[in-house]
Amino acid sequence: MKLKFKMMIVTILSATLLMAGCGGQQTAAPKAEDYVLKVGYAGSLCEGPIHMAYEKGFFAEEGLKVELVKLAAGGPMFEAVTAGKIEAGFGLMASLIQPLSNGLPVKITTGLHTGCDKVLVPQNSGINTVADLKGKRIGVPSLTSSPVMFAKRALAAAGVGVSEKNLEVEFVVFSNSELPLALQKGAIDAIAANDPVASIAAQEYNLNILLDSAVTAPYHDQYCCVAYVKDTLAKNNPEIAAKYTRAMQKASAYVAQHPEEVAKIQVEKKYVAGNAEFNGKVLKTYNYIPSVSGAYNAFGVTAAELQNVGMLGAAADVPALHKNSFVTLPGVPDTIK
Missing domain, CATH: 3.40.190.10 (Periplasmic binding protein-like II)
Incomplete structure (x- = not known):
């Protein structure tokens, strides 16, 4: 009986080790190639x-x-x-x-x-500097997008309030395709957008590039x-x-x-x-x-x-x-x- 018991233990241990070995092969990290x-x-x-x-x-x-x-x-x-x-x-x-x-x-x-973020304004809008955006409505693709972050950073640097406690501009969400149309109709005063949307809008609607993260210091x-x-x-x-x-x-x-x-x-x-x-x-x-x-x-x-x-x-x-x-x-x- 003792011999049979020992043989059973050896068999169980062998099976366990074999299963562990197979499992290790299955979960091993793939080679780099x-x-x-x-x-x-x-x-x-x-x-x-x-x-x-x-x-x-x-x-x-x-x-x-x-x-x-x-x-x-x-x-x-x-x-x-x-x-x-x-x-x-x-x-x-x-x-x-x-x-x-x-x-x-x-x-x-x-x-x-x-580069790749821009703020655009219409020709002859009277908006010639970032500070001129105070009190204006800025169209953006979303309130958490890179363009709105870029615009807020530049506005704050120019002394324009962009915090909840001191908000001196209004950000309005439009889809990328709607942004230039909203600007053309006067629903907003400026656009903050990524390329190629921003560059295409600037060309097709003859807009001024007020800020360009690719060329405007210090963002460039x-x-x-x-x-x-x-x-x-x-x-x-x-x-x-x-x-x-x-x-x-x-x-x-x-x-x-x-x-x-x-x-x-x-x-x-x-x-x-x-x-x-x-x-x-x-x-x-x-x-x-x-x-x-x-x-x-x-x-x-x-x-x-x-x-x-x-x-x-x-x-x-x-x-x-x-x-x-x-x-x-x-x-x-x-x-x-």
Whole structure:
């Protein structure tokens, strides 16, 4: 009986170890060469680095397999990260700051370019400076969008109240297609919008560009768009995150050198709507020099100003948020030109 009992124990232990071994094989992390990274994109003009990293082979050059996932702009992108539908993406840094403060599980890995927000006014409107917007109605695509953040930062710097306690302008929400029509009909006095919507509206409706984050100081030196990865990817697969980041840096530098070609590919491949020639001219106004430190420095300035205008919670620890929102990855250079 003792012998039979011992044999039973050995059999059970062997089966347990075998099952554990099988389970380990099933849950083992995939090898880098087998990993397929899901990258989200929304189809905006300034997302050129994602489009070119895919189309011109920069992802492949890094030995990275990628699945591009088309998403709507704004909130759905963040929901997709949280739900695990994507693991990496491209975002407007100002729009990332409050979600990061609320626990959005991503890490910024590099800055990609400056520019892409504008404030427009009609010709002969009498609005010649930012301070002239005091008491005016400004049309925006949403109350939490990057354009409204840009406008509020500039207004506050000009001494115009934008907080709930001292609101000296009115922000009115319209869809992107309705913004120039609302301005033309006098329902609003100015528009704050992203490109290419803003640049197209300026051309088609003969509008003055009052503010342009690509050329207006000090914003023209501040990175607006960044690459990011899910925090678990950065922690568990830093090499994959680094490959993605380096490919995006290379692609960003490529956009700087070939804006007309990039715009043509974007339209032909249906990443972006519009006229390729016009889009190429807009891309030329952005500073596509990828920079890790550039993004880091811009984050600190932007976060502090957003907290000042009430678009980042007063209780947020800006220095801690600043530090925790970035990750240093192996083999990622500070910049590529």
